[in-house]
């Protein structure tokens with residue numbers, strides 16, 4: 001049992017150390033919404049993965065702040081809960097908005113795990129003490145720059161290289177990287193930039209031994225992915241299209257793909273992420289933990305989720321120092337030889353750098369029952 005006495009909201013803007021180009025645009029900074037739930041003399045912290053503009057999926061930071069302030073937090077503040085699932089139940093049966101909902105649910109998991117003195121991963125049923133990670137590389141200026149950045153990250157030991165692609169920049173970088181690195185585990189991510197009309201172009205990727213092609217088609221479409229999968233040998237991996245365990249079941253049953261990218265912040269929290277994992281296991285489909293350029297808070301949650309047994313492919317949770325000069329947590333989250341240690345200690349095992357976060361926050365407010 002734990003009581004949620006107060007909540008704090010922060011919005012922090014962090015400069016990215018690299019220019020991150022995807023099929024939907026260029027990113028040079030990250031706006032990070034953080035939610036802290038307080039109770040039992042402890043704090044649980046979560047990070048939202050929604051963005052300023054609805055580019056990846058439909059949710060936005062402004063929308064999430066509204067829902068947290070006016071809809072979700074009033075339903076949990078001042079109440080006592082048996083577990084995080086009960087917190088999720090208290091949020092009602094509202095439609096969608098799973099990224100906003102996930103902030104409350106994930107902070108509740110962290111808080112609950114801390115009241116029990118147990119690491120979050122163990123509480124979820126995970127057993128690993130380190131998890132395999134790869135890296136997601138943005139679109140580069142040309143083939144030479146692509147091969148060079150792949151070389152650097154392979155040298156750092158990352159277990160899988162993912163290249164962002166878009167129409168007009170797909171076979172070229174893949175061919176260049178494969179000519180230099182014949183044996184690395186290589187994938188591509190299109191972030192919904194293609195349609196079935198691009199089948200011939202996408203089929204050309206079948207020649208490069210990719211582990212999967214991530215989300216080639218529309219963010220809300222499972223049917224066309226199933227049609228494309230019938231036309232391609234390479235497994236498709238669903239990212240944007242899976243907002244719930246039901247989506248995962250439908251996608252795997254339809255044959256929309258053979259692999260699932262699970263983002264805890266996208267599907268509504270840890271309990272739903274675990275249900276996606278369980279559905280995929282039932283279908284014999286491997287899963288891996290995706291990322292949204294999270295700060296240390298979201299990164300720590302991702303690492304704990306990745307300790308579940310079905311996460312058999314390397315995730316996107318690369319070293320925090322790749323992204324940030326200064327992170328929002330005190331701990332360093334650094335992979336070595338492609339292995340990310342699971343932060344030890346209760347909950348996520350990481351602690352918010354309040355001094356830094358308070359100093360740079362664009363928004364900071366507290367809510368009480």
Ligand code: OSB
Nearest residue numbers: 056136191290291292293294316
């Ligand atoms: O599609 O996986 C994606 C980043 C932002 C939005 C969507 C995606 C990504 C990444 C980066 O691929 C993963 C990471 O390094 O966190």
Ligand code: MG
Nearest residue numbers: 189214215239
């Ligand atoms: Mg993706």
